[in-house]
Amino acid sequence: MSKIDEMVVKTLRVLSVEQITRASSGHPGIALGAAPIIHVLYSRILKSTANKPKWFNRDRFILGAGHGSALLYSLLHIAGYGLKIDDLKNFRQLHSRTPGHPEMDLTEGVDASSGPLGQGIPEAIGMAIAEEHLASRFNKEDYKLIDHYTYVLCGDGDLQEGLTQEAMSLAGHLALKKVIVLYDSNDIQLDGEVCFANTEDVSKKYSSMNWNYLLVKNGNNMEEIVEAINEAKKSDKPTIIEIKTTIGYGSSMAGTSKVHGKPLGKEEVVLMRKDLGGEEFTVNKDVYDFYDGVRLKGQALYNDWLEVCDNYQEKYPEDFNLYTKMINDDFAIDFNKEIVDFPKDYFKSTRVSGGEILNDINKIHWGMIGGSADLTSSTMAKGADGNFCKENRLGRNINFGVREHAMAAISNGIALHGGLRPFCSGFFVFSDYMKPAIRLSALMKLPVIYIFTHDTVAVGEDGPSHEPVEQLTMLRSIPHLNVIRPADAIETKEAWEIAYNTKNRPTVLVLTRQNVPMVRTKFSDLTSLGAYVISKEKNRIDKIIIATGSEVSLAIEVQKILLAKGFDSRVVSMPSVNLFEAQKDSYKEEVLPSAIKARYAIEMGEASHLYKYLGLEGKLFNISQFGLSGKAGEVIADLGFTPEKIAKRILE
């Protein structure tokens, strides 16, 4: 490496600690330690250009160790990605483009919001699945539309996380050779030396999981890093490169856990700058010039690719047309006409009707890809075209294995990549295992579709450990997330239409294990209102009964009993609290007239979100204990969810 490389690395280090010390907040440890890795990556390795940060065929990069944000921002600044010096000065300040951890919607050049440990590697693996699939679908001998690597920089913490282990096990199995993990191995974590908590044989562990393991002994030796990455590209396995670095390199706290998250003192930052020269927050012109060259080199690669696209389009117009549709997620479906219809006497679970709908969607949308955590035969959520595997990259069913958390994070990665539309599936109670990744789907506004089945204590025999109670509440409370629990096959189809057409946030579909009767006759857009009157009062409203999912038919039975006793009630189906909340006040008032204080809600779950609609005089029929093992009907009855029992309690 040349002198300019040394200067760039110094600049990255100094700019980073200047940001952190100015903000009095941030993580100098990784910024100082991993600067050479980031520089090598952006200058020698990544196929990308600041001119086209969203280039579809660019190499992807995820800063798994998102607390290294200052380093990334320093690089994005000098590489011309649009971050200005003023942005660096505003590091970690309110409404800045340089938040504490990278956020993809705030900062150009950030491929994934990161920070929660363990999520970056699975996301990268999701990206690599998308790349392999799209490459197999579109690439020709003569023209390659899709051909890129996915890199992720991670630390010790990432690798200790279970979901990373799940994802790496799967990636090795799938031989996703275009994932390259750069492991910033500095032997230190927050509570002290790594060896206080972890003494694995790293090489042996990842080799056993079908990964290619490489070691860079000196993370300040940039040639060594370049060589390792070039070596990695020759492997037919995913690669992890362990790069030995020094946390907080060059600072007085180097090599200690103190420097992980504690800003350096001002004097020390001044001292580090002294060696480099220039004023605080300045960059030598040579550095900018060097990265101008990098940018132009990337632009040239981009231009070459445009030419490939042109030639491809000419020679393979149909394929190119499909490619365009896929990268734009442009497969409009007329759900009324193109998706399975359900007869009035249809009496199956919503997992079954949901599965039928998905099968139809799979036929139309070539980019639908997904699977379940070893529960496909139960959740009925299966991808088309066989299993995605080493031998069949065109398979759109992913056998995730019993790896729920990685499944969700990998789905995020597929969505981040673009070109494919991911779904994933499991038992509703085990959405718990996926919560951190579902939260990130929402935070990153990714259109992942989550299909959860076996949605209440009606799971029955499997008992409390398998019966969801509080999961609806958990998911309803996540911001930017559609949660829809349909009542019958028609609401399920409407829910699927919403999920399918929602491109700016994830959607969770909550489906039954048990058969449910039809409560609707005609497909429309009622579910999109979140709540609507499904069974009107006869004359004037005495009471309102709100119900969701499988409890809607129960509520209608209750309504009949009440009517026979002389009470006129209205039943409101509320498949989605968040969609109802998004309606106008006038519509809400229409559905739930405020004059009516006798309000009831029925949901076989913890259901606390429904209190909002009940008032102090209302009553919630919910479940606030764990479930029971027994025949579904008996469990439900034991917990009080029969029309007679509820009607009786209302009349008391």
Place this chain on the structure above:
Amino acid sequence: MSKIDEMVVKTLRVLSVEQITRASSGHPGIALGAAPIIHVLYSRILKSTANKPKWFNRDRFILGAGHGSALLYSLLHIAGYGLKIDDLKNFRQLHSRTPGHPEMDLTEGVDASSGPLGQGIPEAIGMAIAEEHLASRFNKEDYKLIDHYTYVLCGDGDLQEGLTQEAMSLAGHLALKKVIVLYDSNDIQLDGEVCFANTEDVSKKYSSMNWNYLLVKNGNNMEEIVEAINEAKKSDKPTIIEIKTTIGYGSSMAGTSKVHGKPLGKEEVVLMRKDLGGEEFTVNKDVYDFYDGVRLKGQALYNDWLEVCDNYQEKYPEDFNLYTKMINDDFAIDFNKEIVDFPKDYFKSTRVSGGEILNDINKIHWGMIGGSADLTSSTMAKGADGNFCKENRLGRNINFGVREHAMAAISNGIALHGGLRPFCSGFFVFSDYMKPAIRLSALMKLPVIYIFTHDTVAVGEDGPSHEPVEQLTMLRSIPHLNVIRPADAIETKEAWEIAYNTKNRPTVLVLTRQNVPMVRTKFSDLTSLGAYVISKEKNRIDKIIIATGSEVSLAIEVQKILLAKGFDSRVVSMPSVNLFEAQKDSYKEEVLPSAIKARYAIEMGEASHLYKYLGLEGKLFNISQFGLSGKAGEVIADLGFTPEKIAKRILE
């Protein structure tokens, strides 16, 4: 092995499928495949006796693959653990003692409720930590009070789960040589062959993680299993024994995924019984007699141990006294006198006051043990006596590494073992990673103490990925769980007192990152009421303002502004929704008089549980979006949480 062994194994198989087929529900695959393992374990290996199922020094056994419950129940029946034939006939029926997955409070001889995959191995590892610690503390050259193994039977699914990987990595590091994992390796999972989803080199993987790996090639060869377990006991590492079995052995669906969870037909069960002889649901007297011998052998070991106890007590009375206190969790603390006092002008975060309180508790309660997922310096929750490690088994601080989920599951294991009182700690937002294990703490009624800090968007600079919003709602919705969010150091001390004295359920303490002023002056029992009037109205109530945690001081400021504008309000501090719900109606009415409809609640989180107290006319000041990166004060103000802004919105 003798003929009787063959007969026992056949009996276990037939009894199990009889249960499953009668219930038309259950998992024959593992019951048929793993019967020899269970028989070998209970007859040749386990130091235990049906006469004393809770013997403190017994070997522990966790059926990680809890869906194998029928097999366990068959064994517990013939081994004399109290399950009758009628119980087996009621398999998976409502209110039976033989639920779908093992439940420790329903069935004698079940050491842990199991079923959710991945939890069993970490729990076993927690048990082994407890065993090592107690053995180090109490055993003498001449007398060993604590000296037992912990076994867990797991399947492929368990090992694919990330939390298992986290826990095994830690167990290898800690050299917990008394954990023996029996891996029922049958090459099949629900969605097909294991090799569709996983192709690791098992031996190499676990060796790399400092485990001893052994292989039993034929899981029907009981000698081979015994030999492997005896071999395992010689190792100074934890051992995983991969035992090759055939799923659904002996049935027409053997070796296929169909037999995993599908009952056999009645004819087939009759056919299997034919070979064994006898009527349906009967057991040959020889089998009972054999297990009578096992029970008596166990009783003899128990008697030996009682003698050891007697001698120990005589020779080491003080140690024995401490031992008795520890296994009974009998360390009464007068929190008023023995735990740190906080002056009126104390102005620190509740994580800091919480840490001070824990340090005092650690000095008194010798069984307090715990740590954090690499965040001890941030959460201030540290165990005493140094790090628990290979060289210091008396250390009561556990360096869990960045392994949140395993941390929680291991804590469950420690609690299950008894003799120690576990706590664990992390950032509140990352309670998400631990949700499945927290749910199990609650389901098993284990007194684990969870200490979560950095409880709101006041985290500040780290931004939305690190700022909890919906986590309080998530945890409040779990049944049987104390969730307490104290307002200041005194409420924190009261919260700790509740956590400490609650032995029949877990408690979550939700603490601040930022400093908070004192809103109380005198330690008492107010927090145990869940909610109470912290700042009275001046004359008569116009409005009620409910607040929790750090928002209580904010609410008091709002109250002052309102008073200056002529509105008389009452401020209610509500540290715990679940504790308030447990109060009498009369007390609730006293605190929140139903006549007052102008109700407000302030909580910097999603806060939907508070709607219950607001009514249709009330107003919730909450956060229903993700947080922001910036200085804490600015983030809070930007989201509207200043006294002026809230007072203004109330007055509108």
